[in-house]
Amino acid sequence: MTMFADIHATVLAALNEMCAEGRLPAGLDMRAVAVEPPRDAAHGDMATNAAMVLAKPAGMNPREIAVALAEKLTKDARIASAEVAGPGFLNLRLTAAAWRGVVATILAQSASYGRSALGQGRRINVEYVSANPTGPLHVGHTRGAVFGDALARLLDFTGHDVTREYYINDGGAQVDVLARSVYLRYLEAHGQEVAFADGTYPGDYLIEVGQALKDEVGDAYLGQDEAVWLSAIRDFATDRMLVLIREDLATLGVEMDVFYSEKSLYGTGRIEAALADLRGKGLIYEGVLEPPKGKTPEDWEPREQTLFKSSEFGDDVDRPVMKSDGSWTYFAPDIAYHYDKITRGFDELIDIFGADHGGYVKRMKAAVAALSNNRVPLDIKLMQLVRLKRGDQELKMSKRAGTFVTLRDVVEMVGPDVTRFVMLTRKNDAPLDFDVDKVREQSKDNPVFYVQYAHARVQSVLRKGAELGIMPGGADDLAAISDPAELALVAKLAHWPRLVESAAEAHEPHRIAFYLYELASDFHALWNKGNGEPALRFLQEDDLATSRGKFAMIRAVAIVISNGLGILGVQPADKM
RNA sequence: GCACCCGUAGCUCAGCUGGAUAGAGCGCUGCCCUCCGAAGGCAGAGGCCAGGGGUUCGAAUCCCUUCGGGUGCGCCA
Numbered sequence: 001m002t003m004f005a006d007i008h009a010t011v012l013a014a015l016n017e018m019c020a021e022g023r024l025p026a027g028l029d030m031r032a033v034a035v036e037p038p039r040d041a042a043h044g045d046m047a048t049n050a051a052m053v054l055a056k057p058a059g060m061n062p063r064e065i066a067v068a069l070a071e072k073l074t075k076d077a078r079i080a081s082a083e084v085a086g087p088g089f090l091n092l093r094l095t096a097a098a099w100r101g102v103v104a105t106i107l108a109q110s111a112s113y114g115r116s117a118l119g120q121g122r123r124i125n126v127e128y129v130s131a132n133p134t135g136p137l138h139v140g141h142t143r144g145a146v147f148g149d150a151l152a153r154l155l156d157f158t159g160h161d162v163t164r165e166y167y168i169n170d171g172g173a174q175v176d177v178l179a180r181s182v183y184l185r186y187l188e189a190h191g192q193e194v195a196f197a198d199g200t201y202p203g204d205y206l207i208e209v210g211q212a213l214k215d216e217v218g219d220a221y222l223g224q225d226e227a228v229w230l231s232a233i234r235d236f237a238t239d240r241m242l243v244l245i246r247e248d249l250a251t252l253g254v255e256m257d258v259f260y261s262e263k264s265l266y267g268t269g270r271i272e273a274a275l276a277d278l279r280g281k282g283l284i285y286e287g288v289l290e291p292p293k294g295k296t297p298e299d300w301e302p303r304e305q306t307l308f309k310s311s312e313f314g315d316d317v318d319r320p321v322m323k324s325d326g327s328w329t330y331f332a333p334d335i336a337y338h339y340d341k342i343t344r345g346f347d348e349l350i351d352i353f354g355a356d357h358g359g360y361v362k363r364m365k366a367a368v369a370a371l372s373n374n375r376v377p378l379d380i381k382l383m384q385l386v387r388l389k390r391g392d393q394e395l396k397m398s399k400r401a402g403t404f405v406t407l408r409d410v411v412e413m414v415g416p417d418v419t420r421f422v423m424l425t426r427k428n429d430a431p432l433d434f435d436v437d438k439v440r441e442q443s444k445d446n447p448v449f450y451v452q453y454a455h456a457r458v459q460s461v462l463r464k465g466a467e468l469g470i471m472p473g474g475a476d477d478l479a480a481i482s483d484p485a486e487l488a489l490v491a492k493l494a495h496w497p498r499l500v501e502s503a504a505e506a507h508e509p510h511r512i513a514f515y516l517y518e519l520a521s522d523f524h525a526l527w528n529k530g531n532g533e534p535a536l537r538f539l540q541e542d543d544l545a546t547s548r549g550k551f552a553m554i555r556a557v558a559i560v561i562s563n564g565l566g567i568l569g570v571q572p573a574d575k576m
Numbered sequence: 577g578c579a580c581c582c583g584u585a586g587c588u589c590a591g592c593u594g595g596a597u598a599g600a601g602c603g604c605u606g607c608c609c610u611c612c613g614a615a616g617g618c619a620g621a622g623g624c625c626a627g628g629g630g631u632u633c634g635a636a637u638c639c640c641u642u643c644g645g646g647u648g649c650g651c652c653a
Contacts, residue, residue, distance in 0.1 A: 039596070049595065052633065062633075086596050087633055132653070172653050262653095292649050293577040305650070316579055316649090323651045330653050358580050359648035382581070384646090426589075429581060431646085433588075442615050445602065453615065461612055495592085502592055514590060518600080528617035531609070539612045576615070 002497040003102055004046070007078070007092065008035040011048050014072040023068055025058050035092075037495060044083070044091035045491060051088040062088030099490045100478040106493060106556040107472065114500045114563050119160030125341050126152045128352035129249070129256075130167040133241040134178045135203055137248040137407040140354060143432065144383045145407070146423040146569070148352045149254045150509035151381075153567045158504040163346070164257045170238045171262035171333060177201060178241070179234040183221070185210025186233075190222060209240050251411045252419065253569050260340075265333045274339035274371065275321060275332065283309040283370055289317065308335070313366035335367045342372045349378045350507065355429075358382055379507055384431045386423075391437050414439050417570045421448040424513045424568055442576070447517050451561060452573040454520035457527060458558040459574040461538050465551055468541065472555040473548025480549025483536055485529055489522050490553065496560050500567075509568065516564045523557050 011033065018024040032053040035046050051066035058065065063084055070082035070090055078098035083091045106113045128148025131141045148164070156162045169175075181201040184194045189211045196202040213221075213236060221229040242259065249255065265271050278284050288302045306322035308331070321332040341349055349368060353360065361380045368378040388395040388405055395405050411419055413436050422439050425447055426432045442449050465471070473480075481490060496515070503511040530537035538550040562572045 034595095036592075036595085039591090039598085043596070047595085052595085055633075089596065091596095169653060174653060289650055297650085300650085303651075307650095320650055325651070327651085329651080334653095355581075355647060357648085361580070382647090384581085430589075431582090444616075447601085449615075450601095453613095457613070457616090464612065499592070506593070510590090511592075514600090515592095517590095521600085524616060525618085527612085528608085528614085531611050531614090531617075534611075537612055541612090576613095 002105075003094075003098070003494040004035055004037075004498045007046055007094075008033075010076055010079075011035055011050055011069070011073065014069055015050060015054070017072065018068060024054070024060075024065070028054055028057055030054070037491070038089075038091065041488065043085065043089075044081075044093045046092045046094070048090045048092070049088075051084075051090060055088065066090045096482060096487060099487050099494070100475075100481050102490050102494045103478055103481065103552050103556045104475050106559055107474075107552060110559055111563060111566075113559060114157070114497045116158045116497060116501050116504075118158040118501050118504060119155060121159060121161050122347040123161045123163070123345060124155055124348040124350065125163045125165055125344075125346040126155070126350045126352070127165045127167055127341075129245075129254075130169065131245065132169045132174050133238045133245065134174055134201060135241065136205055136244055139386045139388050139405050139407065139410055139434070140383075142252070142407040142410055142419065143386050143423050144352050144354065145249060145252060145254050146420045147381070147383060147428055147509065149252075150420070150424055150512075150568050151350065151352075151507055153569060154500070154504050154509050154512065157567055158501060160348075160504075164255070165341075166256045166259045167337060168238070168242065168259055168261045168263075170234075171266055172330065175234050175238055176230065178237050179230050180226070182206055182209050182213060182233055182237045183226075183229065186213045186221065189214040190219065205244070206237075209237055212240065213237075248407045251408060252416050260337065262333050262337070265336045265340075266328075270340065271328060271332050271336040274336040277339065278308060278335070278367075278370055281370060283312065284321070285309070287318070289320065308363075308367065308370075310363045310366035310370075313369045315362040315366045319363045331363065331367075334364065335371070338364070338368050338378070339371050342368070342376050346376060349376055351378065351380045352428075353380060353382055355382045355384045381428050381507060383428050384426075386432045386434050389433060389435045391435065395436075410434075410436070417452075418448050420569050421451070421513060421565075424510050425517075427508065427510050447513070448570075449576075450524075451516045451520045451565070453576055454523045455558055455561045455565075455572045456574060456576045457523070458554045458561075461554060462551060462558075465539055465547060468539075470539070470544055470547045470551065472551035473545070474552070477545050477549035478552060480546040481553050485526050485536065486550075486553060489526055489557070492519055492522050493556055493560050496564075512564050512567050516561060516568075519557065519560060519564075523554075 012030060015024065015030060015033070019026050019028065033048065033050045035048045038044055038047040050069060051062040054065055055062035066084040066088045070084060073079050073082045073092065078094055079092055080095045081093045085091050126148055129141055129145045131137055137145070152162045152164050177199060178201060184196060184200065185206045187194050213233065275284060285307055286304055287307050288304050289307070291300045303324040305320040305324055307318040308321050310319045311317055319331055320329050321335065323329055338349065351364065364380060365378050368376060418439050422434060423432065439446055439448065444450055462472070481487065499511060499515050503509060526536065538547070538554055540546045565572050
């Protein structure tokens, strides 16, 4: 249990008592009753809106309810005061002893402080990265990789059973292009002059693949028709690319549980099975789509296609699953893939896509709703672009020239921890500027540094204390935590569990990063306050009991920072 | 033309799923080291939350609408 959950339960209990005593009507819906930190700390430690949300259904004046509730709550030993404010807020102040209890809790729970059973072991599948297996990962993929991984860790931390999954697009035309490009490199390895036409991948990273192919098959494919080698080289090359991609992900500390092959859906009856499910629900038909309004393609002509009635599930129009030539559209294997996830028994699905896939969201949600009979929710997070910069200069990417900034370039420039943290300092749907110079600065301007520095400062004091034989204390020493600034810091620590839960529910790991920044800021402020008020210094050489108490407090700060960074996949620094 | 995302301080962005006087960093102005690390901190100036309607005790947040920016729109994946 946590402080906010405890008090919330206390408030509900008090309200129920009031019902039993006839001071409130029975059977009130209390789900809207919340206990939150007030926006302005001057209002108190916690505030409840109970009186306001219950006033109308109870047919009573909100202040009347608030006064009665306040009377009950002040009997609680942890609550120092309860004041009615504004239209009916009830502002609560907790006793210093109650806050000190939070420190004891944090030290006792340590690495699991903030863990929650919110997910109740629900099985949740997070699909991310899923980049085409045609080359190394670039900056854009990096953001998706970091976000997906942090989200997975966050869900794990909140009691979900998480599967991290990568969908390999190895079934489409782009892997044929890959195979042809590798063939050219293979010819090159045999000393031939080759030209990279449009529609091939000219990147240097395929040189060694061509060489490896030569090492493996010798001259077997020289002068041969594409029909002879295409399929074999495709498999060879995609395997190589997947090794590359796994290595890229590993440099960031990202590890997948499942790599799921698109190709495995073809010729195995799995696409057919998924569509048969939809057909059985009357959601597949043959028909002709209207041309898109406003922007009709030049070569538009009406054609009959096999369509999915996605419009019955909130999509704008029905979507084709089969092209007019009888082959599948990309949507068909995607339906089959999500059908497979549903059949595997997941309770919830999350897809992380690039923002350019925005037009795909509604049909995918429609498909999952239809296939699972609305049982399995699908959340799709769209990742906005990353603008990579060095100072004022933007590092441009050009796919045609084969020059792009890779994930590995970024990690080599700034390290995995900085890459991860900075990528998480923005909401997923906001564009991100990533300045490779700025993120390496050791200053307040750099949020990674700022948070790491707070952790390192705690460790530094604790080390110094250890030299003097002072260790963080237990419950008996916590009276040393008494200044309002100290209690405010502890209150911030008490927010951690509810912050974690709200971030997990919203699927928004960036909230963790922002919280850590605020916590670090509060800590640095308290540290500096010790300059003017020696009583606030953590190390009090002439008063060991006080030192032990304050050490317990700052150790709690380090624990929360460490737990938070753990969710972001960042190593806390002990020294800087 | 339609759909989705976005619009908050000069700049870059938060805003806890509807709460009280809208916050932080940078930049600007002025302060704080005989002191556990100044790689920090404190204070000040700076806002019609793009505009307009609505919903209710209460809106930056939810709904409608206008304007502005981004992305996407059958036989690409």
